Amino acid sequence: MTLPGHDQSTYRLRMEWGPTGAEAVPADYAVVVDVLSFTTTLSVAVERGVEVFPFRWRDARAAEHAMRHGATLAIGRFEARSRGDARHVSLSPASLAEVEGLQRLVLPSPNGSTIAFALAESGAQVVGACLRNATAVARWLAPKVADGASVVVVPAGERWHDDTLRPAVEDLWGAGAVLAALDREAEAEASPEARTAMAAWQATVLPFDLLHCASGRELTDAGFVADVEIAAQHDVSQVVPVLVGESFRDAADLVPPGPRLRRI
Template structure:
């Protein structure tokens, strides 16, 4: 639902938080950022040639969705840990770096995956970004923005215990890394909203990888034994993959036809 004054429509580069923000601030391209860990895990999976199907978190239909697509269903990292079986594929990017024999993966998550699933359901053109592929995503978007397309970057955030949104520093940094690469690294001539410029300022102020390990999300995962996931998430611009949601699954933009997925212009 678009709220007057909140849609940032006078700017071609926009930013808004979480699923509600993604619904309120629309653009031709929506870039979902969930550094810890959906889009980081997504980047690792796509690097390995795995087709990734996003899905809502804790949705009983996930297993059926995986069966329909002949895909492996990923479990939550804590569930995989409790099972004590390394063969379980999970939301952990470290687990995806080790897995063998997986070609298609249903990857639910409470934040990034759920947002991507909802955006696709609404007909948006969705891209997955994290610190690992921020510059690659910016390079892919640059000619599209130069042709007049609008972009909203959606830092996914986390959830408090009452299920309200908790803005997450790592997602603001990831969003800022993409926008900074677009505006300053590539010199794209497009107006950025104050919200988008705030993300760039936050990214430029970050001291990585130390800040990622020391922010709330990094401390939580490190304390639970997932420090390797945080270290992978903190790798900046090490990946060239650009995960684009085509139909129900993410694929690397390099494997798509030159024109990519058909763009549905906002308001068209």
């Protein structure tokens, strides 16, 4: 249930954290941001022409989901490394650079996938964004905002051991990068939450800050510095992953949808 005033409905550019925030702040278009690493891996996969099926669970159900869709299942970073076989596709964005002939991929992500599907169930058109494609996503959204559409950007954050939300600063930067580019492209009033994300992004120094924030250091110390370096690449990608049904595909490959504007 959304509390009065929490839905940011007086602004067309909105921002709120995590799965609960995604439900509390509805909009016509919703942008999921999970820089380390769901939406970064998503952007790399879609660049390579891969159809990506996000999935909420990392268990036997994920393998069944992959079989049902004739897709490859991405395994965990540490599992892939323990197998010592580069042919295994993992949640690591760097792993996708080593794989050829991949057409469909199931990408387990309890946080990012849960947010994406919750937003889609609310009626929003869901897009995946990270630092790599922030401006591309903003340019795709700009004419829609100019026509009166609302946009909520949802930084996914992480989970503490007690399952409470940890607002991850890298996702705030990614959200701010999208919002700042969108603010330049289309004239629309932004909520204080959205403007705060923009300010955080404008103060960010890449790649240094991403390598040295808590999440970046965790991956770097575990031997995955390449993943952090890929995630720190700003505006190197033009793909706009759009969730259609159960999978993400590049907006450029989709038939333009009919009118869906609800003025939320």
